[in-house]
Every structure is written in C-alpha cells, then in structure tokens.
Amino acid sequence: MAHRSLLPDRHRQLDFFVCDIIDTAPKDDLGSMEHPLFTLAKNPDTRIRLYEHNGNTVKIVPSVLGLATIFDKDILIYCVSQLTEAINRKRDVSRTVRLTAYDFLVATNRDTGGRSYQLLEQAFQRLTGTKIFTNIVVGGRRFREGFGLIESYRIIEKSPNHARMVAVEVTLSEWLFQAVCSQEVLTLHRDxxxxxxxxxxxxxxxxxxxxxxxxxxxxxxxxxxxxxxxxxxxxxxxxxxxxxxxxxxxxxxxxxxxxxxxxxxxxxxxxxxxxxxxxxxxxxx
Incomplete structure (x- = not known):
C-alpha cells in the first residue's frame, strides 16, 4: 500500500526574514505618510495625540519614554524597503525581520560610532512603546484596532566587548505588514x-x-x-x-x-x- 504524502504547507511562516538586499530603494507605507503617527520633536514627547480627518481617526499614545519620532521611523522605512524588494523578487517574507545594525546605519545616512548603537536601541524602545488606535483602511479592509508601531524587538548579537549591538530581530505590526504585502508603499528619494x-x-x-x-x-x-x-x-x-x-x-x-x-x-x-x-x-x- 502506497504511503500518502503530507498535504502541502499552505501557510508556511518563516521564523524571520533577513534584510540582506543591497542598495534597495527607500520605501514608505502610505498610511503613515498620510497620517501623522510620529512626533517631529527630538526631545521626549509624552503627550497623547488625536488626529481626525475625512472619517479617519488616529490616537497615538506614548510610553513613559515618549512618542516614537519621525527619525525612529527610519527603522520601519528600512524594513519596508527590504520586504518590498523581496516581494518584487518573489522571495518569501515574514513579519519578523532580522537586520544588521551597521547596514541600517549606513543605509539611513547615520554615523556608525558607538553612540549611534545606543540611540538605535532607544529608538526600538520608543517604537515598541508607542501605541496606535485607529480605523484606517489597509489592504482594502478597515481595521479598528490598537497596536504598537513594532510588536517587539530582540537584540540577538553584540560585539565581543558588548559595546554595541550587531543584529536585531524586529516583529512589525500586522497593520504595517499588510500594507507592505498589499504594495501600499511609495519610493522615497535617497536624500x-x-x-x-x-x-x-x-x-x-x-x-x-x-x-x-x-x-x-x-x-x-x-x-x-x-x-x-x-x-x-x-x-x-x-x-x-x-x-x-x-x-x-x-x-x-x-x-x-x-x-x-x-x-x-x-x-x-x-x-x-x-x-x-x-x-x-x-x-x-
């Protein structure tokens, strides 16, 4: 009697997607381009903000560390850019991405000294702590939900003297990941x-x-x-x-x-x- 093969894994979830595509064009998601989800201030901003326009409502609630800044958003732009290019190349992608800290700093025109790695970790903390409550349409569906700008992050490697992070795993919000998969992104100028x-x-x-x-x-x-x-x-x-x-x-x-x-x-x-x-x-x- 012939053995039956297993059914195909139709919903295979990768452990993580590796950001390894060199020289990708910067990409930004349409939702956060249209709606002000980030503070423009560099100093800690701990105010709760409410934005309403044309039936869309966005409430942004900070952690005690303050709201995520528009400079913290570079992390999301980097991840979105890598995922979009991977999708265009027919590669499998995941909501959890692994990025090399040095590559990120270079791609976003940042200094690569030790202080930059400390600031990068603080950016991850603000992105995780900032919560969004919204009814914005993404991928043709209207979501009424609350979520962090990123769901979680994990520093997985450090240099031998532990002075700086080497790589990070970031789990993006389902909201942002759906925007990427639906190709709701635009290319940014490198400058x-x-x-x-x-x-x-x-x-x-x-x-x-x-x-x-x-x-x-x-x-x-x-x-x-x-x-x-x-x-x-x-x-x-x-x-x-x-x-x-x-x-x-x-x-x-x-x-x-x-x-x-x-x-x-x-x-x-x-x-x-x-x-x-x-x-x-x-x-x-």
Whole structure:
C-alpha cells in the first residue's frame, strides 16, 4: 500500500526574514505618510495625540519614554524597503525581520560610532512603546484596532566587548505588514535621510504622497499644520514653513509660500524645470 504524502504547507511562516538586499530603494507605507503617527520633536514627547480627518481617526499614545519620532521611523522605512524588494523578487517574507545594525546605519545616512548603537536601541524602545488606535483602511479592509508601531524587538548579537549591538530581530505590526504585502508603499528619494529637521521630513512625505499623481498640490496652512502633526502654534508653524520654502532643499519638490491665501504650493521639480524650459523656448522664438 502506497504511503500518502503530507498535504502541502499552505501557510508556511518563516521564523524571520533577513534584510540582506543591497542598495534597495527607500520605501514608505502610505498610511503613515498620510497620517501623522510620529512626533517631529527630538526631545521626549509624552503627550497623547488625536488626529481626525475625512472619517479617519488616529490616537497615538506614548510610553513613559515618549512618542516614537519621525527619525525612529527610519527603522520601519528600512524594513519596508527590504520586504518590498523581496516581494518584487518573489522571495518569501515574514513579519519578523532580522537586520544588521551597521547596514541600517549606513543605509539611513547615520554615523556608525558607538553612540549611534545606543540611540538605535532607544529608538526600538520608543517604537515598541508607542501605541496606535485607529480605523484606517489597509489592504482594502478597515481595521479598528490598537497596536504598537513594532510588536517587539530582540537584540540577538553584540560585539565581543558588548559595546554595541550587531543584529536585531524586529516583529512589525500586522497593520504595517499588510500594507507592505498589499504594495501600499511609495519610493522615497535617497536624500530623505539627509533632511535634518523633523518638519522637513514630514513635509517631504506629504509632498511625495500628494504629488504622486499630479504635478502640484496646494494646501492651506491650517490643514498642512494639522496633517504635519506639528505641536507648534500656527504662527510658529507658518514661520518654519516659510524657512523651509526659502531653504529650497527638499529632494524632488519645490515649496512656495502664498501669502494672500496663507497656503503652501508643492511642485515636482521636474515639472517646474519643464515649465522654465518652455518659457525660455518661447522667449527665444
């Protein structure tokens, strides 16, 4: 009598996915690009925040260590980038990923000295401690749930003198993992990691999200203030927005402040360059 073979394992779960793809393009999930889940401040922020817009509600609750910052988000961007590239290459992926600390620091344009490894561990602590309560749609389904920005992390190796971590296993939230599997991500410019101010990074995210299918996006300052998640007053936010417009170093986008309407215009730099070329050609006729 022939022995029956085992049925196929249709839902095989890997122990972890190894972040080992070199030179991946940075990827960000649409949900956190649209909604202000991270504090822009570098100092500890322990305020509970509530964001409501177009039927979406997000409540962000910090741990005693404070809210996860937009710079802590680099960890999620790195994981999302690796997972997205692996999916594109038809590789198996898992919600738990293993990353090499040094590779992460290099990929996100950070210093690789000993202090950076200490700061990295603090970022993991804030990401784990910050809780999100939301009804945002992900993968075509509306979730009403609470979760950590990452479910857990584990430092699995240290250097011989225990001065720095070498590798880390991170379990992403189901919410973020579903966004990746549903391809709800956008590619970021590599110079995103060179932006040193939290508001610059947040405005770049909003520009990338809203100028993806149109050459420009004009938004009132009050709404931009709300969408940015900035804790500053509207008057102070207006001053900071003007300074960013004048500095003009957001990768891929040109920002201009419109005084009469108290609004900010975001334009794709390529579109702006094409417009200038057309004007020059017209004047040369």
């Amino acid at each position: 995103y990691f060179r932006l040193g101010k939290g508001l610059e990074r947040r405005l770049y995210e909003l520009a990338r999200k809203h100028c993806g299918s149109q050459p420009q996006w004009k938004v009132g300052l009050a709404l931009l203030h709300k969408k940015s998640g900035s804790s500053s007053s509207l008057k102070e936010f207006r001053r900071m927005a003007r300074n960013i417009c004048e500095a003009d170093h957001l990768p891929g986008y040109l920002l201009s402040f419109d005084e009469p309407s108290d609004s900010v215009l975001f334009q794709c730099r390529s579109e702006r360059a094409q417009a200038r070329a057309a004007i020059r050609q017209f004047l040369d006729l």
